[in-house]
Amino acid sequence: MPDRDNTAQRIEAAALRSKRSAPPGWAKNGFIAALDIGTTKVSCLIARVVGEGIVVVGVGHQASRGLRSGTFVDLDAAEAAVRATVEAAERMARENIRQVIVNVSAGSPLSRLVAYEVAVGGHEIDDADLRRILEQAKIGQPDAQGREVVHAIPVGYSIDGCRGVRDPRGMFGQRLGVSLHLITAARGALRNLSACIDRCHLEIADKVVSSYAAALGCLVDDETTLGTTLIDMGGGTTSLAVFFDGELIHTDSIAIGGIHVTKDIARVLSTPLAQAERMKTLFGSCLPSLSDDRQVIEIPPMGEEGAGELSQVPRSLLVSVIRSRLEEVFEMLRARLEDAGLDKMSGRRVVLTGGASQIPGAPELASMILDKQVRIGRPRPMKGLPEAAYGPGFSTCAGLLRYAVNHPHQGDSTTYRPVDPPASRLSRLGQWLRENF
Ligand SMILES: Nc1ncnc2c1ncn2[C@@H]1O[C@H](COP(=O)(O)OP(=O)(O)OP(=O)(O)O)[C@@H](O)[C@H]1O
Ligand SMILES: [Mg+2]
Structure with missing residues (x-):
């Protein structure tokens, strides 16, 4: 006789993994927008979700205002530049957007590697456990300098101290551990970013540190x-x-x-x-x-x-x-x-x-x-992306769209997924974790 709870959990987990065509963070009408607020230019790409992929249907870009070295110094000016850029993209897409995936350059983004453990009481580890440990690891970080976690990326798991676990789901143990790459930014700077987006009557679906987005765009x-x-x-x-x-x-x-x-x-x-x-x-x-x-x-x-x-x-x-x-x-x-x-x-x-x-x-x-x-590096080929947007200056914006496709929205910016390196990479990942923790 099948275990009902277990079956339900598996169905839920499978549903979670397959939620790709219309993740909850994406607009209900199936559109997603990326907004790169740079120091010299603001750019916006609107894409329509088609099956498991996307087609770019709107592009806007113009000179940026109100920022210095990626940091907001004049919210009025920045708001005007963002509004004009998003409106241009909306006109081309013939669609109004509500949510954007936006880049984070301000607040001196910093990387840190941490290890974290939670008790799992001997039951079969599932998606909910992974979500819980990532949440607790994020919340559990000391906030001495008023910084906020922008990304919490799992780079390896352990069960009862045994490292090198690729995907702990389905396994049993007392304590689940995760090694996390945390990227934090100053809270004030993130609030200014939110305020700017808010003033434009938009919502932030997700935030991605600029260099990460640029990498996703062109590597x-x-x-x-x-x-x-x-x-x-x-x-x-x-x-x-x-x-x-x-x-x-x-x-x-x-x-x-x-x-x-x-x-x-x-x-x-x-x-x-x-x-x-x-x-x-x-x-x-x-x-x-x-x-x-x-x-x-x-x-x-x-x-x-x-x-x-x-x-x-x-x-x-x-x-x-x-x-x-x-x-x-x-x-x-x-x-x-x-x-x-x-x-x-x-x-x-x-x-x-x-x-x-x-x-x-x-x-x-x-x-x-x-x-x-x-x-x-230039943006990798993307359906509907006009020729003019294949310059290196558009890598970040293109990467923000790719992030949306690869990371179904979790309600925050936690990068939630099992670490799944091919077998040949495991020993090197393990070695790297040993050297870094
Ligand atoms: N053809 C070119 N040759 C040399 N420099 C160029 C060229 N085109 C643009 N730039 C320079 O690139 C810079 C802008 O790059 P980019 O659009 O990537 O910046 P940004 O995203 O607005 O800023 P940031 O990422 O620092 O917040 C400007 O300083 C500009 O002078
Ligand atoms: Mg930039």
Whole structure:
């Protein structure tokens, strides 16, 4: 005779796993929207759920306002930019949206690895136990610095102290343990993000740390499995996400981005910011070449409003300004990876994405300083995504949509799933857990 309780639990668990076509966090009308609020641009993608996949039906993007290095400094201005962007995407999609999956750059997102255990009293471990332990692990974290958990990603389970369990469901034991990668951000900054979304009469379906979203947008499975460091070079921030054995194991960010390169150019060449931005995009590079001294760039002087005489500077000066700032950025990232003990573990591969990764020579410079193979990452193919949104600046927004597909909404941003590495990866994951706990 079948055990009724057990059967009911199994049905519930199966239903939970198969809830993909219309997860509860997604709009009832089958639409999902991703909103990337960046320091220099806001972008929104609206997608329609079709079967188990999605088709992009609305795109909006425009210059951002009210943020500095990913942090809100003027809510009115940010609200206006977000509203205009979402409305543009809604017009194209011919649909109004209510909920958005939004990126988190503010509040200095920080990664931490923790181990947590709960009593399971000898019964068969099920989905409810996994949910409970993740919830308790999140709630149980000390909140000394007023930080909030944005992601709690299980990277390994244990039963009665026995580590290396791939999927504890269906197994028996007294104590269930989980090793978690926690990403926290300052509560005040998260409240400002919520306030901005609220003012736009939208709701947050989920929050995803920007570099994680950018990685989901452009990394292929082999890269996350073999170990890759994603570097998102934005306007006001440069952030990284490290993957190992298919799991996100570390994130970090520094408050320097493409805007700082532009400001350096404006300062050194004494030209308006708009001109400096133009020169960076048109003639910029961080790789010196023999012809740089012979190539002359004409620039308008600061404050003359087009009336002043153009001054001439060798392109080599522009290149050296850009190069020294990007050297600083990559050296800081290298030091951060070393501090986290991840310089070796972060894989042989780096993927650069974000608008500022388009500065010619950035991959070569990154490769030299970080001593890794480097490629530029763009959004992976997605049905309905227009050609213009396949630039590196759209990786984060595209990744937010992918997150929605891969992580049926749980009512919060806990990444809830069994750790399921292929058998060949188990020993390495176990070794990594031993080294880190
Ligand atoms: N073709 C290009 N060449 C060089 N730099 C570029 C190019 N296109 C965009 N950028 C730079 O990319 C930066 C913007 O990148 P992105 O749109 O990824 O930033 P963001 O998401 O708004 O900012 P953040 O992620 O830091 O909050 C700007 O500094 C811009 O000057
Ligand atoms: Mg960005």
